[in-house]
Amino acid sequence: MGGLAHYLEDEGLATTQISLIRPQTENTRPPRALWVPFELGRPLGAPNDAAFQAKVLRTALALLERTDGPVILDDFPEDAPVSGAAENDEGWFCPINLPPPPADLEAGGGYKVAIQAEIGGLTTWYDIALRERGRTTMGLSGMKIDEITDFVCAFLDSQIPENPNEGQSLGQSLKFAVEDLKAFYREAAGAQPGQNTGKEMNDWFYGSTAAGKAMYALWPIADNLAKQSGDEFMKIFANLLLIPASQKFRAKAANTKGEAGT
């Protein structure tokens, strides 16, 4: 991010920016930056909180009028607002009761049956979120949710499905399918009022759902497939782009196959 500021200023454009990782900004030294103590992925702090977002935005833009640089790196003084539940240390929880993942997920077709059951329970909430927000962020894969399930679960059943988009590698197609699957779950789970943090949402998805457990099973499968096929993106996807670093601690318990997840 700070590199872009250097290039734009060099071209004659004044810049200010949000900083999410302060040590990186200290190193890159853009002319003006406002470090904010928010989660990665939320540079304005909190969704659906216009007043707080405006406060962050005004503070970052105000740096453009300062005369005491370069370099200015200020700290935003407030944490992002939290929901009532989080204020009471109860945290966010998914309000949708899903069937617990069966113990025999690893059996042939087990993941697909379990994920289809979860999707059946989530669809009403996904539709509510779609109607209330007027949008979905699914769409990278170009597939519908049932097609995504078939495609992802084929890998879990030791098949190599046909690439639905010949214009990109199979690894890239799998990455987009997985991102759309995760988006479906998150959008449904976030449909009811109450703010979640990203960590809470990840803890629910990776810790409580069959689809989350499928990510750990997919890890060694995609890694082995990359070794066999030479698909470099598939290798990166398997090891870096499939499961967040903060959720990899679950891998040993969840994964009984292959080496990559142990």
Next chain:
Amino acid sequence: MVRLADLDEPERSHLANIPCASFDAEPWVTGPPLTERRIAMISTAALQHRDDTPFLIGTGDYRYIADDTPASDLVMAHISTNFDRSGFEQDLNVVLPLDRMHELAEAGEIGSVARFHYAFMGSTDPVQMEAAARAMAGHLKADGVDSCILLPV
């Protein structure tokens, strides 16, 4: 929150060890009061229109986002899985504050909002972005933009 000291391993080390570029120069472009500035937003969230060519790993190109683009037309093609997407899913403004910028312009707190905003994909070596960034600067100036706010994820 992202105070590295508050994070557990391996996330803390992952974030602390992400390579980042250093620059010798200390550029400093000034301008008129905020009330007279025309401002564009530059995001590194890999936002793109649904029918755009997806961002590819290691490339430093950008996608443009017309100021009147409906939120429903934008998706996030970022490769990283190490940041929250649920906020973006609930409200585009937490990543790209289009509504907030227009509110500031309507209130007269800033001069105007650019016709086009731009998105890159973070997790990319800035050197790979330099040519595209300098070309983008020309487009921004042609739009009358004098200032930018850069927004990471």
